[in-house]
Amino acid sequence: MSSKNSTSSYGWVAKTFHWGMFFIILGQYWLGGNFKNEAYQGMGLGGYHFSVGLLILFMILLRFTWRAQNPVPEMPDGTSNLQAFAAHGLHMLFYLLLFALPAVGVAIVQAKGGTVSFFGLFSVPRFIEKAESTAELVVSMHGIFAKITLFCILLHIIIALYHHFGKKDNVLRRMLP
Ligand code: HEM
Ligand code: HEM
Numbered sequence: 001m002s003s004k005n006s007t008s009s010y011g012w013v014a015k016t017f018h019w020g021m022f023f024i025i026l027g028q029y030w031l032g033g034n035f036k037n038e039a040y041q042g043m044g045l046g047g048y049h050f051s052v053g054l055l056i057l058f059m060i061l062l063r064f065t066w067r068a069q070n071p072v073p074e075m076p077d078g079t080s081n082l083q084a085f086a087a088h089g090l091h092m093l094f095y096l097l098l099f100a101l102p103a104v105g106v107a108i109v110q111a112k113g114g115t116v117s118f119f120g121l122f123s124v125p126r127f128i129e130k131a132e133s134t135a136e137l138v139v140s141m142h143g144i145f146a147k148i149t150l151f152c153i154l155l156h157i158i159i160a161l162y163h164h165f166g167k168k169d170n171v172l173r174r175m176l177p
Contacts (some may be wrong), residue, residue, distance in 0.1 A: 009174040014070065016065040018175060021056065025153075026050050028046045029079040032146065039170040040114030050109060057102040064095050087159075093152060101145040102137050111135035124163075 004011045030054060035045035062127070066132075075084050106124055109116045111132035117123045128134060163171035 005073060007071050007074050008170075009073055011070070013066055014063075015175060016128060017050055017059065017066065019177070021059055021063070021098075023055060024052060024059075025064065029146070029150070040109055040112055043117075043120060047117065047120075050105065052117045053102040053105045054116065054118050054124070056098060057106075060095060060098040067095075073174055075164075076167070076171060090152060090156060090159075094149075094156075097145060097149045101142065104142045104145060107138040108135060108142055111138055142162060 003013045005014055028049065031045055031049035037046075041047060044135050071085045072088075075087065079087075106116050107128050110124075110126055110128040111131055112135040115123050115126075160172050160175075163169050164173070
């Protein structure tokens, strides 16, 4: 299998990003819902939520760079312009959300006066001052972005399954390992 995408299928790099990030993002939702908000230091569940979130931020930047240098597989025959636009739009929205969601997460920790560490290896430089008003704003943004992303994921899965079982085209198969 080729590392690069072709006009008909995804290469192994895009597939590895896709499925690797899928499982990491699932874990990240679990961590987000289960860590105690007070734990802004050390490597408790909160520390893992922040570190994994940073990992997602790095991965989405690499993944976007990779995508920009690859052909995007063509839509199946008979796809309308509107459908193609919607599919492309939802994919681009994922890139935007998976950048904004962790970036806002970093802002929460900094606005609360904490430090974001990447698995204890290094810390993110401070770019937001400690302020309760900022913290309130970014906490609500983080919650809303997390919900919008989850909604998009569910929609994306339903569409993928519809392609495979309803339209019986190769859209799901070309993203599978
Ligand atoms: C794609 C990456 C991320 C996802 C999917 C995600 C998801 C979540 C979810 C579902 C919650 C619970 C929200 C709620 O109870 O309303 C949460 C809370 C939180 N997340 Fe994230 N998160 C991500 C990245 C990050 C990053 C990178 C950081 C910090 C470096 C971070 C910091 C926080 C904090 C501090 C809270 C608690 C907010 C509060 O005070 O209620 N998150 N996250
Ligand atoms: C965290 C969850 C997910 C995210 C963020 C996500 C994101 C994406 C993105 C951005 C693309 C565009 C290709 C690329 O740039 O890599 C894509 C393609 C695709 N995804 Fe997902 N995905 C997720 C989960 C799933 C799941 C669970 C399925 C299967 C049920 C799935 C099926 C597909 C398929 C079939 C394509 C190819 C679409 C096409 O060829 O036009 N995805 N996904």
